Amino acid sequence: MLSRLAAERATGVLMRERGTLYLCDGEVVHAESPATPGLDVLLTVRGALHAEVWRQAVAEAGARRRVGRFLVDSGRIAEGALELCHLGALYDAAYFVLGPSSSPARFRYGAAHWLGSVRPVPVAALERETLRRRELLHRIWPDPATDTAPLVRSRGLAEPALTPRQKAVLDRVDGDRTAAEISLALGRPAFHTLVDLRRLAAAGIITAPHASAQAPEPVVAALLTGTTDDPDVALLRRLRDALEAL
Template identity: 70%
Template structure:
């Protein structure tokens, strides 16, 4: 076997040929797909968002690293300059490590959905930048590897994809333990129709 053939066998599968091409050309802009958007700068993923995942604002504010008002103040003060992340750290509102952890969590979670298989073509808008600004650029290969790792993990846990979209129904069995208030509100909405 040739070295090129061996390299092809060991290379990670490509989830998005377009994303690979954009990384190779060191593109900057927004890759828009059915279930999310990946923002690139110089061919690296600098941010991702999906309606299926909480954003960095939710991770920072619900996790207690930042007050909600502090988030909106930072957006108002630094959003137009696409420097919200840097502003949060420089102003002392958020430690750099907390910002980076929340940013990477939001990025990988959103990328998981944005890179899901689809029949709709992706679109790329060159030059578009996200208002959060640079936090920690991630190579496209790392984003794809993490997405595949998560898919494989979920397939091992529960290989039936219908569980992701099937309407929820109650079991009728009583709970063994008290249900926290937030979870109780979610359970009250289970009606056999909602997914």
């Protein structure tokens, strides 16, 4: 359906079970999902914008669907910074919107988002990135329960050395929060949180109730924590670090 809408250069909103995609002339200009923090959260929690500035922009330019343009033209944020943050939020939400669904999709022609067009993304590029992310998560840890269930720490396991980002995520695993709630609390893109949570699950540090995947091999935990003297594992760890840096 999305490919057909792109081919006909449609403008409107595609509504699916886990969120919405806004199209303009067949390209995706905005995406929203309850599973990930919105652009407003990503901008305000990280200090790129004050919350009051965001509210002012929505109040003054929302009806004209030019909130993004208002922020740039009024000097509240640089155009490049807005584009970068918006693309991150768009790809993040689209990952969830384009995920498996038990409900049919609906498209409403002519609808437009109040943010306005910031940096349109071709449908083909969005689909490729969504598939890449799905495959990456599967390689890290194949059980998707980590993405949606409340998460708990494994009992009897001493906390290993973690990266600051992983520790910030683990500190918010309390048996009640889901990945989406952890992302919201941190003001981070949800996909980044999923990557960290699946790595923690692969290392046996956290679990999801009724998880279907088998217990991780010790070498997986070693890759995460760096607590092994095995030269093969050390090589893999350096390779992982280099790829993450790229």
